[in-house]
Amino acid sequence: MLDLRLTPAFLRRATALFLVVMLAFSLAACGGQKAEAPDESPGEPVVETSEVILASTTSTEDSGLFGEIIPAFEEAYPQYKVSVVAVGTGQALEIGRNKDADVLLVHAKSDEEEFVAEGYGIERRDVMYNDFIIVGPESDPAGIKGETDAKKAFEAIANGKHLFVSRGDDSGTHKREMSVWKAAGIEPAGDWYNSIGQGMGDTLQFASESEGYTLTDRGTYLSMKGKLDLVIAVEGDPLLLNQYGVIVVTDANNLEGGQAFADWVVSPEAQDVIAKFGVAEFGEPLFVPNAK
Amino acid sequence: MSVLVEAVVTSVRLVLQGSEEFWNVIAVTFEVAIISTIVGVLLGTPMGFLMGATRFRGRRTMIALTNTGMAIPPVVIGLLVMMMLSRKGPLGFLGMLYTVNAMSVAQTFISTPMIAGLTAAAVASIPYKLRLQARSLGASPWQEALLVIKEARLGVVAAVAAGFGAVVRGVGAVMMVGGNIEGKTRVLTTAIVQESRKGEFGTSLAYGIILMTVTFGLNGLITWYQHSSERLGRV
Numbered sequence: 001m002l003d004l005r006l007t008p009a010f011l012r013r014a015t016a017l018f019l020v021v022m023l024a025f026s027l028a029a030c031g032g033q034k035a036e037a038p039d040e041s042p043g044e045p046v047v048e049t050s051e052v053i054l055a056s057t058t059s060t061e062d063s064g065l066f067g068e069i070i071p072a073f074e075e076a077y078p079q080y081k082v083s084v085v086a087v088g089t090g091q092a093l094e095i096g097r098n099k100d101a102d103v104l105l106v107h108a109k110s111d112e113e114e115f116v117a118e119g120y121g122i123e124r125r126d127v128m129y130n131d132f133i134i135v136g137p138e139s140d141p142a143g144i145k146g147e148t149d150a151k152k153a154f155e156a157i158a159n160g161k162h163l164f165v166s167r168g169d170d171s172g173t174h175k176r177e178m179s180v181w182k183a184a185g186i187e188p189a190g191d192w193y194n195s196i197g198q199g200m201g202d203t204l205q206f207a208s209e210s211e212g213y214t215l216t217d218r219g220t221y222l223s224m225k226g227k228l229d230l231v232i233a234v235e236g237d238p239l240l241l242n243q244y245g246v247i248v249v250t251d252a253n254n255l256e257g258g259q260a261f262a263d264w265v266v267s268p269e270a271q272d273v274i275a276k277f278g279v280a281e282f283g284e285p286l287f288v289p290n291a292k
Numbered sequence: 293m294s295v296l297v298e299a300v301v302t303s304v305r306l307v308l309q310g311s312e313e314f315w316n317v318i319a320v321t322f323e324v325a326i327i328s329t330i331v332g333v334l335l336g337t338p339m340g341f342l343m344g345a346t347r348f349r350g351r352r353t354m355i356a357l358t359n360t361g362m363a364i365p366p367v368v369i370g371l372l373v374m375m376m377l378s379r380k381g382p383l384g385f386l387g388m389l390y391t392v393n394a395m396s397v398a399q400t401f402i403s404t405p406m407i408a409g410l411t412a413a414a415v416a417s418i419p420y421k422l423r424l425q426a427r428s429l430g431a432s433p434w435q436e437a438l439l440v441i442k443e444a445r446l447g448v449v450a451a452v453a454a455g456f457g458a459v460v461r462g463v464g465a466v467m468m469v470g471g472n473i474e475g476k477t478r479v480l481t482t483a484i485v486q487e488s489r490k491g492e493f494g495t496s497l498a499y500g501i502i503l504m505t506v507t508f509g510l511n512g513l514i515t516w517y518q519h520s521s522e523r524l525g526r527v
Contacts, residue, residue, distance in 0.1 A: 053390060062490050085390055085471035098380040100389050201489035227491040253387065
């Protein structure tokens, strides 16, 4: 027979025990990984690894490219472990200015050149490009499907006051959108123009749900295509080319590691990995390597 | 509806055949939450006791500041901690930005005011006469303090649970100072943000279900503890 009067005391002890076990478990889990890491490749000499912080953009990370190129880099350079911090281009450059990252992979060429000119970065090199496209609902209320001039498409959207969703986050994509508006001589504002201040994926979701148009990089669109009710309306305008560059941060904390990554990503080996990325899944590459 | 089914299936699949990455996310989530709760208790309970049970100059200011601290958006705390820990910031020499420790520090700034404020309220509700009685029986100030905390323990436990809840569900601060680095600083909430951004609502919701289940289990135990204490008190 259980003594019922003892039960609350027992429960309290059980709770205390549970909390202690939880704590021990989480500490062990955290400590365990560090201890286990070198055991993964028995036989090979244990290499002292240093962390390389790569600041990049959410659109690049969401495309899944890093899942391909970072393991390939770490295999070629086992002494480095890459940590990707994915933020907007504006924040990535700011992180670089504060030397909180060692190397940047971003896509806002004029800002990148300014960054290097101001002495924050050592050198900017082309890595690859993809292109921006204008996507919208199948019904195409602005009648821009098949248009190859991005400016004309934007004019049609603005004149008809068709819903347009803007990243509004100072990202490379947002900057490109603003430069197309500027080229078209339009100051976008009004009820039809939604600036949501979020990442590419969020923006595509928003456009899909609200049957609006948006400017997106092709990679993110292709990787999410199955979940969106959006079709490509405009593509192929040279204004919409999206060039990625790599920059090593001046006096970076892990300068050698940052330099090694930058040198590797423009090497023929890495360029080959980039060229093949996405072909199996989407039937076309998401990025075109163009390092010189 | 299909998203909900996918989420439940995905959450079960993640737990049963969870990858190393998945368990790492879980481990980091609870490492940060537990450390910041423990430090929050160590700092917040004495602060709460002072505010709730004693009188001193600046007490009201301290209470006002604590209540403000409970209302500061986590992302603002994240931004401030990020600026402190940045290599250009005053604590940059520590090289701590984008680490799990940086996340624990930021979350401690969230848990401490929460625990302090709620502890103060719990302690203040203990009748003053009880303390007078203890004093008349020859209790030292330490014994008196211990008695007050002991009498207010249900409220104090609730304060700790609230502190834990605030840090385990937080996303703004850990995103800013942790950077959501895969295999390193990714936690359940930042993984949820990322998966939703990619349109992977099923996976995203699955992470949410796991987070809710674990938190529910913990809070269930705490409620059980409170309930059993109440019953014990009545006997």
